[in-house]
Amino acid sequence: MNGEHSPQAFQAVVLFGPPGSGKGTQAKLLVERLGLPHVSTGDMLREHIQLGDALGLQVREVIKAGNLVPDELVIRLVEERLNRPDCRPGVLLDGFPRTIDQARILLGMAEGRGLRLLVIHLKVDYDVITARLTGRRICPQCGTLYNIRLKPPIVPGRCNIEGARLIVREDDKESVIRQRLVAYDAQTMPVLQFFAERVDFFEVDGSNRKPEDLSDEIVNWIQTTVQEGKAS
Incomplete structure (x- = not known):
């Protein structure tokens, strides 16, 4: 942390973005x-x-049965976490909320704690995401990840460490990636619309930009939004 912003100046920052964003x-x-x-x-x-x-055993059984973790369990987890002392000045939420019901409950939690919600959507062109993820390769022996475009191995197709032939994971195949992105749209877009109509909302395009540049833009937006809120 570089100390450029005091955590007391912020509230509940909620970060959204599709797989591979x-x-x-x-x-x-x-x-x-x-x-x-x-x-x-x-x-x-x-x-x-x-x-x-007890909560972990309950969650494990749900996942073992191939089911999604129900809202009530996820909400219990989040509420328990938000009640810890380190979250009193503010928090960065990632992976929650995923549904309109969860979004409504989070809004209530924030209001009950006097927290202001700042929602950020990291938008990336789906063709860019597909190109990123289909380029990933993994060593079946040591698990080292490569990307044939961004982080290629020294010897094409071979792990730098083990020398084993690299493979494509099932979830990095284009058909699977496209399905995941369609599912993300169906699930997340209604939640984003819900927040866009109710809280401070910022959508930033990260298709072909350095992570540090994106971070600069997001932090500047948060700082400006918080200052404007104080002024009003």
């Missing part, structure tokens, strides 16, 4: 620059499963 990279950069805790529902689910507590 670079959302994970942006989340890390924003957490460092804003000094806010990163609350990821995926990370929380894994944490409880590893702990083997």
